[in-house]
Each structure stands twice: as structure tokens, then as C-alpha cells.
Amino acid sequence: MNRFVELILCLVSLIILVPIMIALMALVFIEDRHSPILKQVRVGKGQVPFTCYKIRTMSVDTAEVASHEASANQITKIGGFLRKTGLDELPQIFNVLMGQMSFVGPRPNLPSQTALIAARDAHKVYDVSPGITGLAQVQGVDMSVPEKLALIDREYVQGRSFKLDCSIIWATIRGKGVGDAIKA
Secondary structure (H helix, E strand, C coil), rough: CCCCHHHHHHHHHHHHHHHHHHHHHHHHHHHHHCEEEEEEEECCHHCCCCEEEEEEEEECCCCCCCHCCCCCHCCCCCHCCCCCHHHCCCHCCCCCCCCCCCCCCCEEECCCHHHHHHHHHHHHHHHHCCCECHHHHHHCCCCHHHHHHHHHHHHHHCCCCHHHHHHHHHHCCCCCCCCCCCCC
């Protein structure tokens, strides 16, 4: 998806979604009286680190680990709903607006996910901007299987097109997207 289309999509999305984001952040704040925004360093295009914004879904004392390494008891009540629906990702529209992310692309990983970084680097996944949603997510693959994820990310990088991006966005809207698994 080219930058101009993404900017138009960002502006339209923000007009519609800012009131929803404010309401969701208010619910998170009411639940535990802490900041509802999570700022986390992620690895972007060219392996350049950037600050990724999300609505916080875990308790504030949770260690900074990949979601699939976190315990289920660290998820807040509203956080479970936000994760299940993917609404915790909405603030990443601001990352798209700033040019750090795209709507569609490989999901950005933490700098500590060294196995995933190595696999993605080997498959040239960092040649594109990370996305709010991606091919791996709509196929049900999360970051807990680095090599498989990197192969699907490579498939996206090699075949990306406006048509593919639209089909991934449509699949995500229909609920095909999946977040990272949480330990029970």
C-alpha cells in the first residue's frame, strides 16, 4: 500500500476511531488507575528501533516480554477483551501516521526476540515496514514459532501488493487476525 493511500486511510480511521480509543483508554484507567497507554520499543524497517503505541492490556508490573511469554494472570479484565478483539492495537494508527509502521506488514517484534530477529533477517523481512496486521496473523501464526513466522513474513514481502494488503485488512476486520498466545 503506498504512503499516500495509508495517510488517507489514517486520517479517515482516526476520525472514526479516536472516540473509541478514548473510551477504551478510560476503561483501562478506571480498572487500575494507571496509564492506559503502553509505549514499547519494537524493531522496525531496517531493524531500526521505534516506539510502538498500544492500549495497555497487562498489569503495570508485568516484565517486558513477548506476549506469548507472559502469563495469563497478568492480563487485566478489560485487557482480555482488548486482546481478543485486537482493539489494543488501535493506537498504532499513530505509528502509521508517523511513517514507522504500515497498516499491513510483518508484526513488529521486541529487540529481545533474538531468534525471530535472526530468522527475519535471513529472509529479508526487515526490508519493509512492520504492520498493524499481517499475513501471518490472519493465518493464525504468532511470534512463538519464529522460523515459521519468518517464512510467512517472507511470503508477504515477496508477494505484497495492494490487492494482498486489502485482503489481509478485510480478513482482519472479519476476525481472522490472531494475537500472540498467552501462557495459561
